[in-house]
Amino acid sequence: MSHSERWQELFGPTVDGPEMRLASASDDSGAGAGGTGNLKYSKGPWTSASGTAGDLRTRAETSRSVLGRGHEGVEAGAAGLSSVTALKGVLTSWEERLQAVRDECEQLKGTLRTVAKEMGETETAVKTSLKGVHVPGEGDEKR
Template identity: 55%
Template sequence: MAWDEWEQMKAAAAERHSTHMQLNQMVPDSGGSAPASGAKTGTGDDSGSLRHTNGPWGRAADTADDLKTSTESTKKSLQSSHTGVSSGASGLASLSALKTVLTSWENRLEAVRDECESLDPKLRAVAKDMGETDSTVAAKARAVHVSEGDKGQ
């Protein structure tokens, strides 16, 4: 294959793949211009802007809080169901095993409760920090001035 043929093939391939990259990753219309203001961004809304939501982080924090509450109530329920067992079951060989199991479950539930208690504020802080980061980046992006002639390139 001659060098000229190779160059022609490369040029033809480049023409076929000459879409312009957009910051929002949208392919420009067939005219090669950027999407019109308010065009869909693939997020399901027509605002044309990226939006941050702390929904996943907030839901994770809510779940951690719910788990903390439910493990505490489960521990109390477990303790109350064992009340009186030691006095009414004296002489049973399984009493010491039952107490060991109760203690083990209380320790496990306390560990889960404590972990969830420590995660809740951390997850909420991430949601807040991510929102603040998005606001800072948005402000910096708004500060960039683009001349009319450069738009759509």
């Protein structure tokens, strides 16, 4: 049975069954799936993503506020024009969209911050649990 190139990239040769590899793992250096490489975690990307979600939340709220102020007095100044009703509908629609973005970003910000905290705590717990494990090195004598 033949598999696509993409399938083989992701899962490796199918002679002995599929082999999953991490996208961040090296293919040829011996590091990676089944190799001797090290997979390292950094909470930096999670914390950064949380901050970006927070920034987007703030910008969405600012935009919603500015949009509302920009439409103040339109109804009074254009009374009787049919376009005022359409304009009011568009304003309401955009205010609702921006509010939904703001609310979703607020939730996402908290979730991403929680992931960063949990991953950092997990990493610390794993490091602590492995401190007592002896790993043979080059300095060990062979007996």
